Amino acid sequence: MAIAKNYLHDKTILLLLTSNLLLAFVSIALIILRLSNGGTGIYFVQRRANLGIEQYTQGGANTFIGFIVFSVLVVLVGFFLSIKAFKNQRTVSVTVLGLGILLLSCTIIVSNSLLAMH
Numbered sequence: 806m807a808i809a810k811n812y813l814h815d816k817t818i819l820l821l822l823t824s825n826l827l828l829a830f831v832s833i834a835l836i837i838l839r840l841s842n843g844g845t846g847i848y849f850v851q852r853r854a855n856l857g858i859e860q861y862t863q864g865g866a867n868t869f870i871g872f873i874v875f876s877v878l879v880v881l882v883g884f885f886l887s888i889k890a891f892k893n894q895r896t897v898s899v900t901v902l903g904l905g906i907l908l909l910s911c912t913i914i915v916s917n918s919l920l921a922m923h
Contacts, residue, residue, distance in 0.1 A: 821902035
């Protein structure tokens with residue numbers, strides 16, 4: 806897979822790639838720090854408001870490992886899709902990387918809110 810000649814020279818693309826990598830690193834670091842800080846190993850992994858008293862579902866750390874894998878996949882898939890799209894349309898490439906920032910931000914918010922209930 807050849808990278809377009811101007812792809813790594815575009816300042817907007819580089820800013821968005823850096824933002825994606827930074828948010829993924831922050832997400833992974835926060836999850837690992839919160840997981841290593843807990844003592845019991847049992848976490849709330851779901852909240853269902855319609856279940857009444859039993860609205861929280863408990864689980865292990867494996868659920869939060871999925872958040873780490875998701876963060877890595879968002880960065881990698883966004884990078885490869887933006888390379889493919891840059892050859893034809895630059896705006897599609899920028900949009901893909903921008904949506905990656907949105908996904909990583911939501912990952913940080915959801916994982917931290919679940920880990921805060923520990």
